[in-house]
Amino acid sequence: DIQMTQSPSSLSASVGDRVTITCRASQSISRYLNWYRKKAGEAPNLLIYNASILQSGVPSRFSGSGSGTDFTLTIISLQPEDFATYYCQQSHSVPITFGQGTRLEIK
Amino acid sequence: EVQLVESGGGLVKPGRSLRLSCTTSGFTFGDYAMSWFRQAPGKGLEWVGFVRSKTYGGTTEYAASVKGKFTISRDDSKSIAYLQMNSLKTEDTAVYYCTRYSGWQFDYWGQGTLVTVSS
Numbered sequence: 223d224i225q226m227t228q229s230p231s232s233l234s235a236s237v238g239d240r241v242t243i244t245c246r247a248s249q250s251i252s253r254y255l256n257w258y259r260k261k262a263g264e265a266p267n268l269l270i271y272n273a274s275i276l277q278s279g280v281p282s283r284f285s286g287s288g289s290g291t292d293f294t295l296t297i298i299s300l301q302p303e304d305f306a307t308y309y310c311q312q313s314h315s316v317p318i319t320f321g322q323g324t325r326l327e328i329k
Numbered sequence: 330e331v332q333l334v335e336s337g338g339g340l341v342k343p344g345r346s347l348r349l350s351c352t353t354s355g356f357t358f359g360d361y362a363m364s365w366f367r368q369a370p371g372k373g374l375e376w377v378g379f380v381r382s383k384t385y386g387g388t389t390e391y392a393a394s395v396k397g398k399f400t401i402s403r404d405d406s407k408s409i410a411y412l413q414m415n416s417l418k419t420e421d422t423a424v425y426y427c428t429r430y431s432g433w434q435f436d437y438w439g440q441g442t443l444v445t446v447s448s
Contacts, residue, residue, distance in 0.1 A: 272433065
């Protein structure tokens with residue numbers, strides 16, 4: 223199975239800040255990497271797919287990069303609705319696996 | 330508008346079975362694979378499995394934790410995906426989400442349905 227490791231596990235920031243979350247795969251997954259935002263009590267929301275493609279309707283303050291084993295999600299100008307948990311997920315091979323999540327909290 | 334609505338969750342005793350349904354609208358159901366995920370209380374997201382479209386044989390894949398216990402199926406005539414869960418254990422307690430699998434990403438999710446396994 224491909225292990226996905228996110229860092230940091232938690233992060234404190236303020237509205238307007240820029241933050242970066244990293245995700246590392248235990249083996250190369252090319253660009254088969256997706257990012258989701260998960261708010262408590264809500265379904266996950268796809269933000270970025272294929273490592274860097276912005277999902278339709280997602281604000282441009284979100285961006286993704288990387289290939290192979292190392293990936294990043296960057297959020298510029300944090301908004302109140304961005305304080306949530308973020309997950310990376312690989313679709314390179316079955317079983318589909320997620321990182322453990324990064325909890326983004328208001329400072 | 331693409332919509333996915335899960336139903337069938339609830340409280341069930343250990344060892345019993347439950348079937349979840351995912352009723353969809355707003356897209357050509359038969360063209361897509363459909364997948365199930367879950368999130369146990371206080372835990373992260375876990376993939377359960379998916380069923381491919383009939384174009385790709387309608388075959389299924391499962392996580393090791395549910396293989397042989399859970400079965401995913403689809404009824405293209407009704408645009409519904411199912412998750413049959415047998416021999417339930419307390420560790421299967423979670424919110425279960427149905428998703429559309431588009432390309433290599435899960436782009437639309439239902440609101441989730443809570444399954445609680447407890448005596």
